[in-house]
Amino acid sequence: MNYQAPTSLDAAVDILAGAKGDCRILAGGTDLLVRMHSDMAEPDTVLDIKRIDSLRAISQEDGGWRIGAAVSAAEMGENADLVADWPGVVEAANLIGSTQIQGRCTIAGNLCNASPAADSVPALVAAEAKARIAGPDGIRDIPVEDVPEGPGKTSLKPGELVASIFLPSRPERSGDAYLRFIPRTEMDIAVVGCGVSLTLDASGNCVAARVALGAVAPTVIVVPEAAEALVGTSVDEDALTKMAAACSEAAKPIDDKRGTAEYRVHMAGVLARRAAVIAKKRAGGAA
Amino acid sequence: MSMIHVTTTINGVAQEYLCEADETLLDVLRDRLGMTGSKEGCGTGDCGACSVTVDDRLVCSCLMLGAEAEGRKVETIEGMAEGETLHPLQRKFIEHAALQCGICTPGILVAAKSLLEHNPNPTEEEARYWLAGNLCRCTGYDKIIRAVMAAAEEMREAS
Amino acid sequence: MALDAKMDGKLDFKVVGTRVNRPDGIDKVTGRARFGADMTAPGMLVGKVLRSPHAHAKIKSIDTSAAEALEGVLAVVTRADFPEVELDEGTWDVLDNCMAGEKALYDGHAVAAVAAASESVAKKALKLIKVDYEPLPHVIAVDDAMKADAPALHDGRQVENVPEGMGANVVARYEFGHGDIEAGLGKADKVLERTYKTEATHQGYIEPHACLAQVGSDGQADLWCCTQGQYMVRDTCAAIMGLSQSRLKVTASEIGGGFGGKTTVFIEPVALALSKKSGRPVKMVMSRSEVLRATGPTASSSIDIRLGMTEDGQITAGFAELRYQGGAYPGSPVEFGSMSAFAPYDLENVKTVGWDVVANRPKQAAYRAPGAPMAAFAVESAIDELAKGLGLDPLEVRLKNAAREGTKAAYGVTYPAIGLEATLRTAKDHPHWTAPLGENQGRGVACGFWFNFGGNTCVTLNVTPDGTVNVIEGNPDIGGSRASMSMMAAEELGVPYERVRTVIADTASLGLNDVTDGSRVTFAVGLATIEAARAAKREMCKRAAMVWGIDEEAVVWEDGAARPSGPNAGKHDPMTLADIAAIASNTGGPIAGHSEINAEGAGVSFATHMVDTEVDPESGAVKILRYTVFQDAGKAVHPDYVEGQFQGGAVQGIGWALNEAYIYGEDGVLQNPGFLDYRVPVASDLPMIDTVILEIPNPGHPYGVRGVGETSIVPPLAAIANSVSAAAGVRMTSLPMSPPKVLKAIQTG
Structure with missing residues (x-):
């Protein structure tokens, strides 16, 4: 195996595009090294992107936030302004693994690992986050939900890597939240995850909403019906019930060691309702 | 296979x-x-027995390549005591019987030290969540949490 | 050696009962302590095992030639490399488990191993070994494995008392009890019949198995390993390798948890075989996945209960039929389960029938009070349900039926002084019992029992020339036993605790010691330590008598010194241990005491656990709110470590009750061989675990010591199930009570 730690994005793209055999990006390494340990990955080259300064930064851009691909979840949690704007995204990132994992893991890695149960992804999808992709043909921005194509599979082309994640600016009276269900209080993979982002008008009515579910399909899914159930309402009981039902309806999970399909369908609704209540509160809505 | 030279x-x-x-x-x-003070309990970041800090950030050393340590500052259990003087956490762990078999102890101490550097006055709940990535199968965590809280108190009083 | 007469009126202990710092503390908080994987040897190779991907398969052939040809590979072994020696059935099973012969019997069963210059070469070599498997049908669940048409693992392993017509996987039957069940049930006002199920759980020690083997061409061998019993390792490996026991020296490393799981061997014979073949030291360390796939776990169980109770809470009859699968070989702990199920109760009519069943899973290993927690889960759940159904207080019902001194236990013995009643009364008086509960919260109680063991034990106590003391014992210190032995020696000799250092001997340095199991060490090794100290005291009194020129009988040992005693002793200044040690060369040579015993008189121990839980009715998630352990420890030598045993057992029980389970796919392959999905409790899952130590002296030990380590895992499964059942409003009869299962129970009522 060959280890490379370039200091510029261009150099990283060159290495990635020119690499022979299996070249893997090493950001936090909390998925890659587990795979290597379990002999599920035997890369020929590991490309460490943590020495690239631009990928290590959290910066404000166009009223939103650009988060470099090598920024750890812990660093996101320590940025008070980011937390204030996108509490749901940050809390989702801060739910990945343990304190030790937090010190290393990245949301870009969480996205590119392409697990349907990735904690930060439903929150990013609900936030309408964009992934900036760098490759031999330059830079392109795509919605984060277009990155994963199935378990362990992404839409990235050869030589491409996610350089950063962009969280758009927030209208006033917006809030987001992420909740997941796990059997223990920490350390588990989400059985179901739900991200909700919404915006209220001055009278407390929901004018925009986006709901995403994790671990109920091969990729994180957006549930437009759930959002529609909220828009135009005060996010009241009736709307929440309809929204929960839409989430359960949209969930198409499988039985596995972490939960039954039946349980996941049920919990998709339960979590969506709870997450929406939190998001509404964060948006300044009445309890 | 060519080896990588690392200075750290x-x-x-x-x-x-x-x-x-x-x-x-x-x-x-x-x-x-x-x-060998850092232990491998799982190799997959699930047990915390290999906890070290790298540039003051708590990590599982099993989930980091040796090559990545170039130019970094690594702290392990072996560096926790100053000569014969134990760190307050080490002392409190002994005094509170916070270890039974002792295999998880180095990782938990490193993690607890990192906790108190980030948060000198943690609540019990904060301590429990910070240490959730450090498995202990012997103690049920009770005496570990008590020892961490006692060390935190002593360190606050001393500072 | 019985309880000291002076114990009757509270023995005045000076060291025993205090909370001293453990002698291995500094090594363990600084990272200096050397555990199984921390040893190296010059020229050492890395050993790795190839494991079966099939749950059940015939091994038609193994081609190791490509692996052997790989640069850096120094040895490859298969079963064919183990010597053809006569082995008893139990040891043959151990060998077959360490290295499969004709068949692979479970996913993860070892089929070959390599020793190579590096880890990466060893891994490559494993991939080059070609095993030709013929997959066979497999069976996982105990009730399936018992069926007459289930795929059979072995031929001819059924013991004689298994009735004809039972499936081949039913290998043994046990029966205990007395009285007439049907007559007893006839007298009941209410009879409950229920089936309870538990899943297999793993001991979950954080230290994977590790060893370093070195075999010389002269047949002398050294083995370093993490084990609960270096003598067991020696005897088992010597038999398998055809070595004499004296030629194989086994040194126990510090041990990173065992809980019963390190009472047998897995990689040790393989490392010896690789070392023998390569002529080099070979180190082997299991991965966590290997630990979960191929070591431990305990049995899964399926248990039928019939229990009769009168309106006022008298149990009229108790019957249990217990079915335990113990993995691929005979030896599930169903006998202990059958013996212990009703042990806390004084019953006129009681019967248990146990079935030992094999299935395509790893060979079970002892797990803390092996067999008892599942049995207690069934019996204590049934008592709870009946009591509540009759509107009775579950603690009162247990008190009414509690075993006491003189009770004939279901498993045959008549109890001496025991502490069950004390635990129940203390529980009833504790503020926890009457604390208010909120919505969706429930409280549960349950009792538990463990036998506690004695067994073969040797201790040598050396008095050093400077007047300090070394205690040499042969049981690995798994949770503070060096501290407790030093304390008992100090107590007996009347010297400060700090003057005693206890070390663990290798197998060549001390006589046979049974495995660290059955909660035997503080009792049995303590007994031997006290005896060794008393022998040393007798010798020191003799030396003092010699110096003073008086009869030995006229010298007593008090407060750490020999003193003249009696009318004809004369006046002499006391001689301390240090005084006598300093002149030992002139009075007959070095002073030592030793003790070699097969300890009897282990005192049974009982506990009552009380737990509050909250159930989220929308998700089925269970939160442990409050937990209190009430247990009879006999004399608590080091209360901190007694509490630690109570807490640790309770939390392992919490894991077993709520989230831990072996999960198999349709293909018989283990789905969760890692700490990610084999979910042991983490710190944030738990509250503090409160403990109340009761000290009802064991009449069989001079200080009244009982074992304490195992009883604490017996009540939690039932206590939590009773609590969750109360909180959820629906009776839970199957473990683990995972959120989907609890939710389903709530939804279906």
């Missing part, structure tokens, strides 16, 4: 080593540097 600082001491590209920092510490 471990427990305040400049250290150079050669490692293979796929060796973890834990492999390097244990097998190349003879620092």
Whole structure:
């Protein structure tokens, strides 16, 4: 195996595009090294992107936030302004693994690992986050939900890597939240995850909403019906019930060691309702 | 296979080593540097027995390559006491019987030290969540949490 | 050696009962302590095992030639490399488990191993070994494995008392009890019949198995390993390798948890075989996945209960039929389960029938009070349900039926002084019992029992020339036993605790010691330590008598010194241990005491656990709110470590009750061989675990010591199930009570 730690994005793209055999990006390494340990990955080259300064930064851009691909979840949690704007995204990132994992893991890695149960992804999808992709043909921005194509599979082309994640600016009276269900209080993979982002008008009515579910399909899914159930309402009981039902309806999970399909369908609704209540509160809505 | 030359600082001491590209920092510490205080309980970041800090950030050394430590500052359990003087956490762990078999103890101490550096006055709940990535199968965590809280109190009073 | 007479009126202990710092503390908080994987040897190779991907398969052939040809590979072994020696059935099973012969019997069963210059070469070599498997049908669940048409693992392993017509996987039957069940049930006002199920759980020690083997061409061998019993390792490996026991020296490393799981061998014979073949030291360390796939776990169970109770809470009859699968070989702990199920109760009519069943899973290993927690889960759940159904207080019902001194236990013995009643009364008086509960919260109680063991034990106590003391014992210190032995020696000799250092001997340095199991060490090794100290005291009194020129009988040992005693002793200044040690060369040579015993008189121990839980009715998630352990420890030598045993057992029980389970796919392959999905409790899952130590002296030990380590895992499964059942409003009869299962129970009522 060959280890490379370039200091510029261009150099990283060159290495990635020119690499022979299996070249893997090493950001936090909390998925890659587990795979290597379990002999599920035997890369020929590991490309460490943590020495690239631009990928290590959290910066404000166009009223939103650009988060470099090598920024750890812990660093996101320590940025008070980011937390204030996108509490749901940050809390989702801060739910990945343990304190030790937090010190290393990245949301870009969480996205590119392409697990349907990735904690930060439903929150990013609900936030309408964009992934900036760098490759031999330059830079392109795509919605984060277009990155994963199935378990362990992404839409990235050869030589491409996610350089950063962009969280758009927030209208006033917006809030987001992420909740997941796990059997223990920490350390588990989400059985179901739900991200909700919404915006209220001055009278407390929901004018925009986006709901995403994790671990109920091969990729994180957006549930437009759930959002529609909220828009135009005060996010009241009736709307929440309809929204929960839409989430359960949209969930198409499988039985596995972490939960039954039946349980996941049920919990998709339960979590969506709870997450929406939190998001509404964060948006300044009445309890 | 060509080896990678790494220059780093471990427990305040400049250290150079050669490692293979796929060796973890834990492999390097244990097998190349003879620092066996960091333990491998799982190799997948689920147990915390290999906890170290890198540039003051708590990590699992099993989930980091040895090559990544170039230019970094690594702290391990071996660097926690100053000579014969134990760190307050180490002392409180002994006084509170916070260890039984002792295999998880180095990782928990490193993690707890990191906690108190980030948050000198943690609540019990904060301590429990911070340490959730450090498995202990012997104690049920009770005496560990008590020892951490007692050390935190002592350290606050001393500062 | 019985309880000291002076114990009757509270023995005045000076060291025993205090909370001293453990002698291995500094080594363990600084990272200096050397565990199984922390040892190296010059020229050492890395050993790795190839494991079966099939749950059940015939091994038609193994081609190791490509692996052997790989640069850096120094040895490859298969079963064919183990010597053809006569082995008893139990040891043959151990060998077959360490290295499969004709068949692979479970996913993860070892089929070959390599020793190579590095980890990466060893891994490559494993991939080059070609095993030709013929997959066979497999069976996982105990009730399936018992069926007459289930795929059979072995031929001819059924013991004689298994009735004809039972499936081949039913290998043994046990029966205990007395009285007439049907007559007893006839007298009941209410009879409950229920089936309870538990899943296999793993001991979950954080230290994977590790060893370093070195075999010389002269037949002398050294083995370093993490084990609960270096003598067991020696005897088992010597038999398998055809070595004499004296030629194989086994040194126990510090041990990173065992809980019963390190009472047998897995990689040790393989490392010896690889070392023998390569002529080099070979180190082997299991991965966590290997630990979960191929070591431990305990049995899964399926248990039928019939229990009769009168309106006022008298149990009229108790019957249990217990079915335990113990993995691929005979030896599930169903016998202990059958013996212990009703042990806390004084019953006129009681019967248990146990079935030992094999299935395509790893060979079970002892797990803390092996067999008892599942049995207690069934019996204590049934008592709870009946009591509540009759509107009775579950603690009162247990008190009414509690075993006491003189009770004939279901498993045959008549109890001496025991502490069950004390635990129940203390529980009833504790503020926890009457604390208010909120919505969706429930409280549960349950009792538990463990036998506690004695067994073969040797201790040598050396008095050093400077007047300090070394205690040499042969049981690995798994949770503070060096501290407790030093304390008992100090107590007996009347010297400060700090003057005693206890070390663990290798197998060549001390006589046979049974495995660290059955909660035997503080009792049995303590007994031997006290005896060794008393022998040393007798010798020191003799030396003092010699110096003073008086009869030995006229010298007593008090407060750490020999003193003249009696009318004809004369006046002499006391001689301390240090005084006598300093002149030992002139009075007959070095002073030592030793003790070699097969300890009897282990005192049974009982506990009552009380737990509050909250159930989220929308998700089925269970939160442990409050937990209190009430247990009879006999004399608590080191209360901190007694509490630690109570807490640790309770939390392992919490894991077993709520989230831990072996999960198999349709293909018989283990789905969760890692700490990610084999979910042991983490710190944030738990509250503090409160403990109340009761000290009802064991009449069989001079200080009244009982074992304490195992009883604490017996009540939690039932206590939590009773609590969750109360909180959820629906009776839970199957473990683990995972959120989907609890939710389903709530939804279906």
